[in-house]
Amino acid sequence: MLRLLHMVVRTVLAALACTNVAWAAERFTAEQVRADLEALAAGIAATHPDISHSVDPVRFARALEALRQTSRDGLDRDAVWRALATLNPLLADGHLFVGYADWRGDTVRHLAAGGTLFPFEVAVDADGRVRIVAELGGARSVHAGAYLQSINGQPARDVTQTLLARVHGDSPTFRADLLSRRWWLYHWKVHGAPDAFEFVLEGSPRNPVRRPGSSARPATMTGEEDFDRQFAFELLPDGAAVMTVQTFSWHDPASFFAFTRRAFRQMKTARTRLLVVDVRRNGGGDDALWLHGLLPYIADRPYRWASRYTKRVLKDDPARQEKAGQVLSGDIDTWTSPLADDSLRFTGKVVVLVGAGTYSSAVLFANTVQDFRFGTLAGEGASARSSQTGGVQKIDLPHTGLVVWSPRFILERPSGPGASAWLVPDIRIADDPLDSNAAVRALLSREADRAVGR
Structure with a gap:
């Protein structure tokens, strides 16, 4: 029976793979590409409340016109994406971009x-250099730490630039971080998936490294449904603790709430004095997770999660006297008081560790902690805007099967417009792509030195 089940699974996967190949191989006319471009423009115009939040509307209009003029016959889906995705850096918002409907499924x-x-997991520096981090999938590599000088005969920096020219995100730092985690995807979609690679490493020009392409599942797609890989808590010596929260998007919020309550109970028993909440890789999700799973334990005064909103109304709402198409703005006057009777409130020092991958709901969490002084922000900053878009909508392009993702609202940080436009930590702690624990160690060492007055 088990053998039969395996045969069925293989047959289904093969059928899906064939379907995917056929879809990707379909060719489109210039008229179809232009029609999808018009659908892209119309979809964003009907969804986004204020595109000037991230891009000059005139520059965006010019870029659209340039794409209309250069559309041509015979492009397959990836080629169309390569053209349309040149809009992504210009749009400069992690929630606003041209992409694939299901890039994870496409990869599988x-x-x-x-x-x-x-074949490698890599890290892209701000200056465009590419460094090997591990084998694809995360296994240790003998080449870890080496910089790539060339890839299949092309200068590595040139390859990087062709990929960055299609990556979405608020800032160059954000886009370099996203490319680091999805290099394999962008390289596949822009440069294809050759059977073999030849690399020249910096410092070893006469000893090229030859490797076959990898069939491993990429690290960013591993463990996404594994609670223990997304959330972790550890009590450390000297009254410290580290809580790692990789996402605020989880299918079972109750399990997250139970996790955080258990952690704060352990900290009370252990008389923990310092809590580090690590959200460096947290790309966001549901605000309810941090509003109900974290803030009640650390808030000591009334707070709000944003000060002002601008939103596009997508459906008529007679109860609120809202009509589809309207753009509405207003102050957020809803404040939440801390739970006065919660015996598990943490009274020690809280440090939220942020990084280039901190985004969306995780930025709202960091804003709230910083603006109301519930804790200190540490890490690398100026990657994401402190005002965040949200309510992301999927806009299908009718011919190519590509999609546009667009937000429908903008939230201003709790402290209002006078604060920094970017999420900027109070303490600068560098991240190390080769050692994910280095930033935590550096932060704990710094706090220990402060405690003894060094």
Whole structure:
């Protein structure tokens, strides 16, 4: 029976892979591409409340016109994406971009069909240099730490620039971080998926490294449904603790609430004095997770999670006297008081560790902690705007099967317009892509030195 089940699964995966290949191989006319471009423009115009939040509307209009003029016949889906995705850096918002409807599913089907991917996990520096971090999937690599000088005969920095030219996100730092985690995807979609690679490492020009493409599942797609890989808590010596929260998007919020309550109970028993909440890789999700799972334990005064909103109304709402198409703005006057009778409130020092990957709801959490002084922000900053878009909508492009993601509202941080436009930590702690624990160690060492007055 088990053998039969495996055969069925393989058959289904093969069928899906064939479907995916057929879809990707379909060719489109210039008229179809222009129609999708018009759908892109119309979809954003009907959804986004104020595109000038992240891009000059005139520059955006010019970029759209340039794409209309250069549309041509015979492009497959990836080629159309390569053209339209040049809008992504210009749009400069992690919630506003041209992409694939299901890039994870596309990857699974590509691998199931025998396809391969770039064989390394990498880190892209702000200056465009590419460093090997691990084997694709996260296994240790003998080349970890080495910088790539060339990839299949092309200068590595040139390859980086062709990929960054299609990555979405608020800032160059954000886009370099996103590219680091999805290099294999962008390289596949822009440069194809060759069976073999030749690399020249910096400092070793006469000893090229030859590697076949990898069939491993990329690290960013591993453990996404594993609670223990997304959330972790550890009590440390000297009254410290670290809580790692990789996402605020979880299918079972009750399990997260139970996790945080258990952690704060342990800290009370252990008389913990310092809590580090690590959200460096947290790309956001549901605000309810941090509003109900974290803030009640650390808030000591009334707070609000934003000061002002601007939103696009997508559906008529007679009860609120709102009509589809309207753009509305207003102050957020809803304040939440801390739970006066919660015996588990943490009274020690809270440090929220942020990074280039902190985004969306995780930025709102960091804003609230910083603006109301519930804790200190540490880490790397100026990657994401402190005012965040949200309510992301999927806009299907009718011919190519590509999609546009667009937000429908903008939230201003709790302290209002006088604060920094970017999420900027109070303490600068560098991240190390080769050692995810280095920033935590550096922060704990700094706090220990402060405690003894060094």
